[in-house]
Amino acid sequence: MKKEDIVLLNHGSGGKMAHELIRNLFFRHFDNEVLTSETDSAILDVGDGQLAFTTDSYVVNPLFFPGGNIGKLAVCGTVNDLSVSGAKPEALSVSFILEEGFLLSDLEKIVISMAETAREAGVAVVTGDTKVVEHGKCDKIFINTSGVGWLSREKKKISYGTGVAPGDIIMLNGTLGDHGITVLAARESLEMSPDLQSDCAPLNGLIQHVFETGAAVKFMRDPTRGGLATVLCELAETLQNGIELEEENIPVSPVVRGACEVFGYDPLYLANEGKVVMVVAEKDADSVLTALREHPLGQEAVMIGQITENHPGKVVLRTEIGGNRIVDMLAGEQLPRIC
């Protein structure tokens, strides 16, 4: 069997191979404008507003890790995909694929965690499905959550980033890579600092708090698989503007920085599950930053960069030692099963 004929782990990574699969296979056959706009949630017209609609399956390994578990992750991920579209998450579906022999007590722990997270986010689990496969035919439990949320007409363009212009400021609500390194450490049973835990959290409250400032958020995305680099590379490509990042402003905790040095990961590509990238006009940047920092999930919020006319379509990192480095979408190996 040739490598180019089969599915590889990297097809699920959020990097270049995943993009190729999406464009060459899924977009080609399922061709329609809503899908190919590549927003985090699909945006559908309904009455006076829009419906945001999104789906994700979760296959994270291990199931339980500091700061969360597969169930909490599944609720946060879908709530966040709706929220970064500017939508108010309203309802979730939950679909389980269970391996015969999986402990019901573990299933209950996961379900309780999902229910708690859904309550925290103010969304209801309104429909579901359960399938069971024979022992050995799946890895304990996989969860799909899909979600719907309402979106006012004026927030529709957040998903598309069509209002973004040179000069706009890029903000981030906290440190990068906590989820990725936490899952890696839990999987490999590495001894890490007890401070290290997944950032897994529903972001709708934080985003709502920013909306209440009245500032126009021009673009949002949650940097999950593929990390901040992937979000910004996609944005630069879509806008055909440049993006300049200041490396010294990008927050990474010491333990994540240390783990990245040891294992050869770049925090820009690591998965996050409680982070949002926001783009706002320069005039709104201070008030948005203040609002972000007022919220428990945004205390470490920072401005990390700016949209530029220079180097259209490219993301450039101004390094701490004074150089410039092009940030590309990751082509090589990423951490599999991180979400």
Place this chain on the structure above:
Amino acid sequence: MKKEDIVLLNHGSGGKMAHELIRNLFFRHFDNEVLTSETDSAILDVGDGQLAFTTDSYVVNPLFFPGGNIGKLAVCGTVNDLSVSGAKPEALSVSFILEEGFLLSDLEKIVISMAETAREAGVAVVTGDTKVVEHGKCDKIFINTSGVGWLSREKKKISYGTGVAPGDIIMLNGTLGDHGITVLAARESLEMSPDLQSDCAPLNGLIQHVFETGAAVKFMRDPTRGGLATVLCELAETLQNGIELEEENIPVSPVVRGACEVFGYDPLYLANEGKVVMVVAEKDADSVLTALREHPLGQEAVMIGQITENHPGKVVLRTEIGGNRIVDMLAGEQLPRIC
């Protein structure tokens, strides 16, 4: 490990154990009215109408079978869950969990089939997700489809069956068990009649054609996992009316009947993927039957029974030899991974 502590194949069967898991675990923790109303799709208020929202994961084995494949099934299943709620299916999400090493050519066949079925049903695939797990950690491919559809206010009660009353007629659009026996035969490589194939089809066109008669459909459900028996047992329990079925009117093809005799299955419990159970007022029964039979997917439509005041909460089958048999929800083994 005790049997009562672990997930068993029957937890995914649509029978009694599945119901217990849903009620004792999922309903307890995700408690809300929309969920616990146990409609096929969740019904959410939006503007002047309602949104129907549903999800299903597909783990069918084998992936390809006469009349369909996992992809066609995944589109039909979710289109049908929306359609039997009285909704017009509008958009689907598709989420793949792929095993490392799965043939991209098989994935493409599946995707093409999904796209064709979606076009036939007039719905768009608007959002998606792809995860890949290591070889041996899932069985080739699992697919989740979720869907949304619009529902006019007057059709809301179809899902709940609240308009159903004694005297109403129960209709079925064709033979029972074709999907179940087809998948079983394909899995076990049994030589069966070339006529046998899955009934897998999107039902929204058929249902729309019935709506166009102006007849008020009082209840609909697609008898998938758990079969006709499960649908009617749930309905009788909800209504606290009785249901009487005429065994001689229930259509089963000779090849399915033969297979059931050989393998000890009851067609009432076998899965269907292109069938709908409809309840209509006696005065509308003839016009609905005519409409059903005018459509390619309803040519063998029949009236199979009636809602009664007798034996409330129970389904009674009048057998061909003149006896009465209580039809219960299946407690024992069912065919796993049928959808």
